[in-house]
Amino acid sequence: MKLKLLHATPSSSPPLTFSAIQLLAALVLLISLPLSHASVSSMTYVPMGNNPTLYRPGAEPIMHLDQLTFTDTVLNQDHAFLVEFYADWCGHCRAFAPFFREFASIVQAWDRVVTVAVMNCADSFNTRVCRENGVTHFPMVKYYPRAARHPSSAITLEASHSGLQLRDQVARTVVNEFNQFRYPDWPNFIYVNVDSTTTYGSLWQGVAESADYLAIIIEQYESVSPQFMLDLSSRSHAVGTRRALASSPITQMLMITEFPYVALFSRDRQRAIYMNPYSANTLNELNNALANVKGNQPKVTVTTPRPTVPTTTQPPVINCERFPDRCRDMYFVSETDMLKAMYMALHDEVIRTGEVIQGANFTHLYNFVDLLAEHFPVLTFSNEIARRGRNDLKRSSSTILKNSERARLVFSHLREFLRTKSDLQQVFANDWEHHFNSVERVYAFPFPVNSSWQHCKGTTPQFRGYTCGLWTTFHALTVHTYMDTIKEHRVDALKPLKSIQGWVSSFFGCEHCKRHFMHMTTELFPMTSRRVSLRFLRTLLQGQLIFQEI
Ligand SMILES: *[C@@H]1O[C@H](CO)[C@@H](O)[C@H](O)[C@H]1NC(C)=O
Ligand SMILES: *[C@@H]1O[C@H](CO)[C@@H](O)[C@H](O)[C@H]1NC(C)=O
Numbered sequence: 001m002k003l004k005l006l007h008a009t010p011s012s013s014p015p016l017t018f019s020a021i022q023l024l025a026a027l028v029l030l031i032s033l034p035l036s037h038a039s040v041s042s043m044t045y046v047p048m049g050n051n052p053t054l055y056r057p058g059a060e061p062i063m064h065l066d067q068l069t070f071t072d073t074v075l076n077q078d079h080a081f082l083v084e085f086y087a088d089w090c091g092h093c094r095a096f097a098p099f100f101r102e103f104a105s106i107v108q109a110w111d112r113v114v115t116v117a118v119m120n121c122a123d124s125f126n127t128r129v130c131r132e133n134g135v136t137h138f139p140m141v142k143y144y145p146r147a148a149r150h151p152s153s154a155i156t157l158e159a160s161h162s163g164l165q166l167r168d169q170v171a172r173t174v175v176n177e178f179n180q181f182r183y184p185d186w187p188n189f190i191y192v193n194v195d196s197t198t199t200y201g202s203l204w205q206g207v208a209e210s211a212d213y214l215a216i217i218i219e220q221y222e223s224v225s226p227q228f229m230l231d232l233s234s235r236s237h238a239v240g241t242r243r244a245l246a247s248s249p250i251t252q253m254l255m256i257t258e259f260p261y262v263a264l265f266s267r268d269r270q271r272a273i274y275m276n277p278y279s280a281n282t283l284n285e286l287n288n289a290l291a292n293v294k295g296n297q298p299k300v301t302v303t304t305p306r307p308t309v310p311t312t313t314q315p316p317v318i319n320c321e322r323f324p325d326r327c328r329d330m331y332f333v334s335e336t337d338m339l340k341a342m343y344m345a346l347h348d349e350v351i352r353t354g355e356v357i358q359g360a361n362f363t364h365l366y367n368f369v370d371l372l373a374e375h376f377p378v379l380t381f382s383n384e385i386a387r388r389g390r391n392d393l394k395r396s397s398s399t400i401l402k403n404s405e406r407a408r409l410v411f412s413h414l415r416e417f418l419r420t421k422s423d424l425q426q427v428f429a430n431d432w433e434h435h436f437n438s439v440e441r442v443y444a445f446p447f448p449v450n451s452s453w454q455h456c457k458g459t460t461p462q463f464r465g466y467t468c469g470l471w472t473t474f475h476a477l478t479v480h481t482y483m484d485t486i487k488e489h490r491v492d493a494l495k496p497l498k499s500i501q502g503w504v505s506s507f508f509g510c511e512h513c514k515r516h517f518m519h520m521t522t523e524l525f526p527m528t529s530r531r532v533s534l535r536f537l538r539t540l541l542q543g544q545l546i547f548q549e550i
Contacts, residue, residue, distance in 0.1 A: 039068045039069045039072055039073075040069060040072050040073050041063050041064060041065050041066075041069040041073045041117070042063065043058065043061065043062075043063055044057065044058040045057060045058075045063065045064055045069065046058070046064065047064040047065065047066040047069075047119070047120065047123075048066045048067070048068055048125055049066055049067075049120065049123035049124075049125030049126060050123060050124075050125065050450075051088050051120055051122055051123040052088050053088065053118075053120055054086055054088055054093060054094060054097050054118070054120070055097065055100075055101065055118055060101060060104060060105075061104050061105060061108040061111075061116065062100075062101070062104045062116050062117065062118055063115055063116065063117040063118070064117070064118060064119070065083065065117050065118065065119040066119060066120075066123070066125060066126055066129075067125050067126045067127075067128060067129045070119065070126075070129045070133075071129070073117070074117070074144050074148070075144070075148050075149060075150065075151075076148070076149060077146060077148075078146065078185075079111075079112060079113055079114060079115060079146055080113060080114040080115070080143060080144060080145055080146045080148075080174065080177065081114065081115050081116075081117055081143070081144040081148075082114055082115070082116050082117070082141065082142075082143055082144075082157075082170055083117045083118065083119060083141070083142050083144060083154075084096075084100055084117075084118045084119075084139050084140070084141050084159070085118075085119050085121050085130060085133065085135040085138065085139065085140040085141075085142070086118060086119075086120060086121065086122075086138050086139045086140075087120065087121055087122035087138045087466075087509055087510065088120050088122050088123070088465075089122055089465045089466035089467055089510075090122070090138045090139070090467070090509065090510040090512075090513070091467065091510070091512065091513065092138065092139065092510060092511065092512030092513070093138050093139045093510075095161075096139045096159055096161065099160070099161050099162055099163050099166065100118075100139075100141075100159075100163075100166070101163075102163030103116070103163040103164075103166040103167055103170075104116040105163075106163055106164070106167050107167055107170065107230070109230075109231055109232075109233070109234045110170075110230045110231070110233055110234070111234065112185075112233050112234050112236070113174060113186055113187070113230060113233050114143075114170060114174060114230075121135050121138065121352060121509070122138075122344075122348070122466065122509075124344075124347070124348050124449070127348050127351050127352055128351075130352050131351055131352045131353070131354065131355075131429065132151050133151040133154065134151065134152075134154075134354070135352060135509075136352075136353055136354070136509070137509055137510070137511035137514070138509050138510055138511060139159045140156065140159070141156070141157045141158070141159045141166070142154040142155065142156050142157065143155045143156075143157055143170065143173045145177045146177065146181070146183065147177070147181060155173060157169045157170070157173065167227060168227070171226035171227045171230060172226065174186075174226065174230065175189050175222075175226045184206065185236075186233070187229035187230065187232075187233050187236065187241050188205065188206030188207070188240075188241070188242055189225075189226065189229065189243065190206070191243055191244055191245050191248070192216065192242050192243065192244040192248060192250060193248070194244070194248050194249045194250045194253075195249070200270050203216070203242065203265070204240065204267070205242075206240070206242070207236075207240025207241075207242070208236050208237050208240060210237045210238070211236065211237060211238055211239055211240040211267075212238065212266055212267045212268070213238065213239045213240070213264060213265065213266055213267070213290065214239070214240045214241070214242060214264070214265045214266075214267070215228075215232060215239055215240070215241050215242075215262055215263070215264045215265075215286060216241070216242045216243065216244055216250070216262070216263050216264075216265070217229070217241070217242075217243045217244070217260055217261070217262050217278060218243070218244045218245070218246055218248070218250060218251060218254075218256055218259060218260065218261045218262075218263070219243065219244075219245065219246065219259050219260040219261075219278075220245070220246040220259045220260075221245075223260060224260050224278060225243040225260065228241070228243075228260075228262070228278065228282070229241040229243065231283060232283075232286075239264075239286075239290070246259050254272065254275065256275075258277045259277075259278075260277070260278035261275070261276070261277050261278060262274070262275070262276060262277075262278050262282050262286070263275045264286055264289055264290075266293065273289055273293055274286060274289035334453075334454040334455040334456065334472070335401050335403060335404055336448050336451050336453070336454050337453055337454055337455055337456045337468070337469040337472055337473075338376075338377075338404075338469060338472060338473040338476060339403055339404065339407055339446065339447045339448055340447065340448060340449060340451065340453065340466075340469055341456075341466055341469030341470045341472070341473050342372065342376070342407065342447070342473060343447035343449055344466055344469075344470075345368075345470060345473075345503065345507065346368075346369070346372075346414070346436065347433070347436055349507045349508065349509055350365060350429070350432060350507055351429050351432065351433050352509065353429070353506070353507055354429060355428065355429055355430075356426055356427070356428055356429065357426065357427050357428075357429060357432065358425060358426035358427075359425060359426075360502075360506065361506040361507075362418075362421070362425045362426055362427065363425070363502065364499075364502030364503055364505065364506040364507070365418065365427075365503070365506065365507070366415070366418045366419075366422070367498070367499040367502050367503075368499050368500070368502060368503035369411055369414050369415045369418060370415055370499070371477060371481070371495075371496055371499040371500070372408070372411040372477070373408060373411035373412040373414075373415045374481075374484070375477055375480045375481040375484055375496065376404060376407065376408050376411060376477065376480075377401070377404060377476050377477075377480045378400060378401050378404045378405045378408055379399065379400060379401065403446045403447075403448065404446070405446075406443040406444065406446035407443075407446040407447065409443050410436075410439050410440055410443050410446060413439045413442075414435070414436065414439060417432075417435050417439075453465045453468070453469065455468075455472070456468035456469045456472065467510065467513060470508075474500050477496055477500065478496050478497065478500070481495070481496040501517075501518070504517050504518070505518060
């Protein structure tokens with residue numbers, strides 16, 4: 001029997017090989033299936049979605065997250081996360097990015113305690129997870145404690161324009177979490193308590209068994225100790241850290257007079273092998289001391305903060321009255337840009353703001369959709385304001401814009417949908433999203449979400465885009481409302497502006513742009529009927545110039 005089989009083998013070997021490959025393929029499939037469920041990001045992960053990212057995946061110590069990976073990466077982990085939620089089109093996020101980058105490089109060595117990550121909430125791929133995380137403006141910086149089981153456990157930090165301030169905030173937040181949970185594998189942030197019963201061995205409390213060295217930082221009040229201990233946390237298996245207050249007897253024992261101060265002890269020798277005031281160079285000096293003592297190469301990674309030179313670009317402000325020709329180009333309005341912007345404004349931004357759209361937010365959504373349903377331009381139109389002066393606006397041509405016409409039908413349907421909700425003055429974001437998607441389908445997808453920005457295309461993909469599209473549309477809406485109503489002498493110049501202002505205040509994710517806009521429309525140019533006239537159109541135009549560039 002055995003012999004026979006062996007003999008038969010050569011002739012039947014091709015089909016056998018084939019089925020072996022099939023078996024292998026089946027195995028691979030079996031193995032990869034469960035893996036694809038638990039999608040975890042890594043430092044080299046390239047996020048899903050279509051939008052450009054503000055940070056380069058794999059090239060910086062910043063982890064990229066997306067809808068697929070957020071939950072499995074951030075929640076229920078053995079370390080904390082610091083996540084910046086941004087929008088690639090948001091100027092304030094771009095201005096913030098160098099500081100966040102600086103912060104990420106300073107705290108690179110903290111990664112066993114806290115990982116730095118980012119997510120682009122302007123990418124519609126991530127809309128749902130951004131909403132679940134309560135991302136109401138950009139940039140938004142949140143700390144997810146190690147114990148976080150749910151997005152609501154996150155703590156919002158201030159998006160300071162300083163890498164060092166961000167570091168200090170995170171260090172403080174880490175210490176607060178430690179004080180609550182006392183994780184044994186985090187640096188032991190409890191101040192050393194020295195009294196008559198203290199032994200040398202008791203100083204090593206909370207230090208890993210494997211660590212032969214202990215660095216103690218002594219300070220007068222909680223100042224640099226958290227960051228010092230976190231800087232060394234990735235080496236905790238070799239060098240433990242503790243901290244002590246200047247009032248502790250340890251100060252007298254070591255005869256310290258300057259603070260903060262660092263002393264390094266080795267486990268087998270009951271004396272300090274390094275003692276010096278704390279400085280920016282302390283980590284390097286500790287490295288050298290360790291190398292001398294052990295005769296080995298320095299291993300502590302040192303990240304010295306690089307001074308950053310924030311680049312501020314002044315928005316170009318062009319005087320359109322003096323240089324009408326230079327402004328002409330800016331009056332060019334692209335249908336694609338407006339439709340793309342309105343999709344993001346009504347779909348992505350509205351869905352992102354919360355589970356329920358209610359109260360003032362509901363009213364603002366209704367008024368804005370109403371404005372779009374009534375006055376979203378559906379005919380080509382050449383804007384000649386600068387050329388002809390205020391009282392001579394007229395259409396030079398009137399081709400029907402097919403996509404815009406269908407988009408206006410979508411707006412009308414959405415308005416009807418909101419009317420059915422008007423007694424409760426609320427709509428669930430999920431319902432809004434489903435309704436939007438189905439109406440959009442009915443009218444054969446009039447929003448060219450996959451096309452690139454046209455007039456609003458910037459020098460880099462994340463430049464201008466959405467903000468520019470938004471302001472272009474606001475401007476066009478204002479002008480068209482005027483043109484649509486002047487014939488019947490029922491111009492209410494305030495109404496469209498109020499609708500726009502309402503949408504901005506409830507839904508515009510760019511916090512900085514929102515504040516700027518609200519300031520402009522409430523203080524610089526208050527929207528009262530006395531002040532609002534065609535003059536306001538120019539204000540809006542100038543607003544557009546400013547907003548495009550931030
Ligand atoms: C945009 O592209 C995605 C895939 O890349 C596709 O699923 C979607 O239907 C497209 N949307 C439109 C409106 O063309
Ligand atoms: C309105 O939306 C904002 C987010 O833009 C949110 O902070 C606020 O709580 C909402 N208001 C109500 C009444 O839901």
